[in-house]
Amino acid sequence: MPRYSAGFVTQSDEIEVDRLPVRGELPAWLSGTLVRNGPAKFEVGAQSYRHWFDGLSMLRRFTFSAGAVSYANKYLQSRDYERSTSQNRIAMASFATDPCRSIFQRFLSVFSPNATDNANVNVAVLADRYVAMTETPMPIEFDPHTLETLGVFDYERDGLKVATTTAHPHFDPWRGVLSYATRFSRTSEYVVYAVPRGQRRRESLATLRVRKPAYMHSFGMTERYVILVEFPLTVDPLRLAVSGRPFIENFAWEPERGARFHVIDKDRGSVRTHRGEAFFAFHHVNAFERGDDVIVDIAAYPDSGIIDALYLDRLRAGYPIPEAELRRYYLRPGEEAADYDRLIEDSFELPRIHDEQVGGGSYRYAYGVSTRRETPGDFANQLLKVDVHERGVRRWAEEGCYVGEPVFVAAPGASAEDEGVVLSVVLDADNDSAFLLVLDASSFAELARAEAPHRIPFGFHGAFFADD
Numbered sequence: 001m002p003r004y005s006a007g008f009v010t011q012s013d014e015i016e017v018d019r020l021p022v023r024g025e026l027p028a029w030l031s032g033t034l035v036r037n038g039p040a041k042f043e044v045g046a047q048s049y050r051h052w053f054d055g056l057s058m059l060r061r062f063t064f065s066a067g068a069v070s071y072a073n074k075y076l077q078s079r080d081y082e083r084s085t086s087q088n089r090i091a092m093a094s095f096a097t098d099p100c101r102s103i104f105q106r107f108l109s110v111f112s113p114n115a116t117d118n119a120n121v122n123v124a125v126l127a128d129r130y131v132a133m134t135e136t137p138m139p140i141e142f143d144p145h146t147l148e149t150l151g152v153f154d155y156e157r158d159g160l161k162v163a164t165t166t167a168h169p170h171f172d173p174w175r176g177v178l179s180y181a182t183r184f185s186r187t188s189e190y191v192v193y194a195v196p197r198g199q200r201r202r203e204s205l206a207t208l209r210v211r212k213p214a215y216m217h218s219f220g221m222t223e224r225y226v227i228l229v230e231f232p233l234t235v236d237p238l239r240l241a242v243s244g245r246p247f248i249e250n251f252a253w254e255p256e257r258g259a260r261f262h263v264i265d266k267d268r269g270s271v272r273t274h275r276g277e278a279f280f281a282f283h284h285v286n287a288f289e290r291g292d293d294v295i296v297d298i299a300a301y302p303d304s305g306i307i308d309a310l311y312l313d314r315l316r317a318g319y320p321i322p323e324a325e326l327r328r329y330y331l332r333p334g335e336e337a338a339d340y341d342r343l344i345e346d347s348f349e350l351p352r353i354h355d356e357q358v359g360g361g362s363y364r365y366a367y368g369v370s371t372r373r374e375t376p377g378d379f380a381n382q383l384l385k386v387d388v389h390e391r392g393v394r395r396w397a398e399e400g401c402y403v404g405e406p407v408f409v410a411a412p413g414a415s416a417e418d419e420g421v422v423l424s425v426v427l428d429a430d431n432d433s434a435f436l437l438v439l440d441a442s443s444f445a446e447l448a449r450a451e452a453p454h455r456i457p458f459g460f461h462g463a464f465f466a467d468d
């Protein structure tokens, strides 16, 4: 078993601690809650989930106030969690695990809201509500203080019948929350939509018809455009309905299709498409406009093998994990070909930026996880701060430590883009424990660490909600 396998072991304890032991000094201004999401239960009864993305969601929170930090963790009480734990078996179909079902049930689960609501990927604010999200269109509302589950967030009747979506929405200052979803049918569609501020209704901005929809985990956004990058990992929707295989295993890698970059005008709904060589990605880092060019920074893999590498049996057996590279794609009007260059030598994943500084090309810093060059194929074991102007990096790493997505929090009244802190939940593999690491975002030096009361399985994403 590899050292990092403790990050894929179920954590059954749900606890609350008023004050964590802190080494170093937390900034006095840091006030608010970091909520993180991720799978933390990998078996139900005698059955095991097959893929990291399938585990049942556990919310974790670190709340900062006056130089101290408290902690709590709680399982998200989704319908899937309740059904599965009460029946003591895996009750609903997810990304790569499917309990025995008839073809008819499967048809229902793909094309109706009967699919899993195990919202284990991310958290966000939608219509002033705190929600946990996954790739089925059923966000689940929770209380960020108690981590109590409040139920499925219902969109107002907007007629948008979609099967999958992204857990990585963007925020557009004029339009509200922007996202996209896929409708599977004989002729499928990607629907780009907005949820206007304070409303519970999705408003379609553009639709793109597609014969074989691609698996896409996130998207890019600039002031004027939404950018959907269609990787050649695609599905025949009919196969999805009748194959009897778990969701993602119906998708096939078709590198000859290449990658398609759809640049969608938010005002007009018009689309221009660029093409590049085949690659795959989960995460866009940022996108911006430079004149009429659109620049897309993305954490790219040569192919979709990373999805296979994240099956739990492989992770626990220590198979080498493919590494993403930070690429910058150039989409120029009148030029169909999308070309790119690589920004840094280090691998780069789980990217975050100072959200308020997106667009306009002014962004300079990205934060992410990476694998040290001395340990190729290992799980993420260093944090990076990337200067995309100078193409330089700063690193944080410690022997035996595996790092989670770094979340940037701006200092109050900050003038520089990197004035603030970076927060990351770190697994200390040798001690079977975890801590919250606080780095100075500018120097990338450690300010403090707060010792968690137990081992915390690896999470995917989270957000910092400042106290207002």
Ligand SMILES: [Fe+2]
Binding pocket: 121, 168, 217, 282, 283, 460, 461
């Ligand atoms: Fe993600």
